[in-house]
Amino acid sequence: MSLRYVREFKGFAGVRIEADDIGSADEPSIVLLHGFGQTRKVWEDVAVGLEQAGRHVINVDLRGHGGSDWPSDGRYDIDAFVDDLRAVLGQMRTRPVVVAATHSAWIATMALAEDAAMLASGLILLDPPAHTDAQAVKVSAEALSAALGQGLAPSEYDSKIFASFGTDGVDARLAQAAPQINIPVLVVRGALGASDGVDTQTGFSATFPNVEAIDVDGGGLLIVAERTEAFNGLLIDFLERKQPRFIPEYRSGSDARTLRDAMGCFATGVTIITAHAPDGRPVGLTANSFTSVSLDPPLLLVCIANNSGSAEVLRGIDDFAVNVLQIGQQPVSNLFAGKSEDRFSGTRWEVGEYGAPILPSSLGIFECKRHMLHEAGDHFILVGRVEKASFEPRRDPLLYFRGKYRRLHFT
Structure with a gap:
């Protein structure tokens, strides 16, 4: 019918x-x-x-x-x-x-x-x-x-x-x-x-x-x-x-790309994780695997790929910052997601109150102390204790969905 x-x-x-x-x-x-x-x-x-x-x-x-x-x-x-x-x-x-x-x-x-x-x-x-x-x-x-x-x-x-x-x-x-x-x-x-x-x-x-x-x-x-x-x-x-009608499926052992596409159906914000290397130089990378964990104590986590250029430094840091990006920072997101070694030279940044580099134009900034680190397959999970958080309520978030940047649609 x-x-x-x-x-x-x-x-x-x-x-x-x-x-x-x-x-x-x-x-x-x-x-x-x-x-x-x-x-x-x-x-x-x-x-x-x-x-x-x-x-x-x-x-x-x-x-x-x-x-x-x-x-x-x-x-x-x-x-x-x-x-x-x-x-x-x-x-x-x-x-x-x-x-x-x-x-x-x-x-x-x-x-x-x-x-x-x-x-x-x-x-x-x-x-x-x-x-x-x-x-x-x-x-x-x-x-x-x-x-x-x-x-x-x-x-x-x-x-x-x-x-x-x-x-x-x-x-x-x-x-x-x-x-x-x-x-x-x-x-x-x-x-x-x-x-x-x-x-x-x-x-x-x-x-x-x-x-x-x-x-x-x-x-x-x-x-x-x-x-x-x-x-x-x-x-x-x-x-x-x-635009086929069938729904793509991933099963254990099959094409990992399908799994990645399925994971991409979860819309996220975009962050840049920043820290100082032992020699004092700032390092950072783009990540969208970011989650609030606890309010008491105040904890958050980020997932870092083991093969990322900054992974070795981030494994050993005591202080780091999570910079939540706003819609005007898409070029910065691309820069920190690439292979450039000089990501900070063309980016406005400063040292935060707790020692990590921060990007002051961001939507939100979380300055953290390392709390815990967990191994997780081809990534590791870095858990941070939030020492300071600030945000700009007049900005809108940069979003990521199915492999593309997005922005909020207001109705």
């Missing part, structure tokens, strides 16, 4: 965005975006096919289309659509693959430009238009709507859309946005895309760092409607290769 209900999202400036929620939310999610002059009905057969293939589908009506709000302020500029999509993605419980047709391809590309990996796990663009002239947008949308049999009936769209949607600067923004999107991208071109010119479309596709491009022959104006089975086949093949 199909699971389906109408779901509402809060878009830009409070605009209500309506969508069909189809399938189990425990399955990998897909967000479908129609083009201008259409509604989410155009995706109906695709959505059913994706659900049958074990995917969770969010089929969205853009603002001013279908069941979504028609904003009273008439905001239909591209930034309003972009912010709507970012708002929808921010309300998802998982990072979905975004599938965007025609002019929504521009919206999706701009929406994912700065932080794609935090909002989505993949991007599929269907016939992204090459021409950004405002009149061309209106003409192509009206022609496509008529060809699909939806028409632009007054009850299905807000007539203010095309008068308000400006395209100035779109080319430059797309050219800047696409190279920043590092998630897997698929560009599918049918008859509509072919009418825009192969060279232009190929050039746009090539600007994504991790992209596949496919031409589908024999389709009508929009292959999602004219060749649904072929389009679904392309989608599902891409999804199974890039």
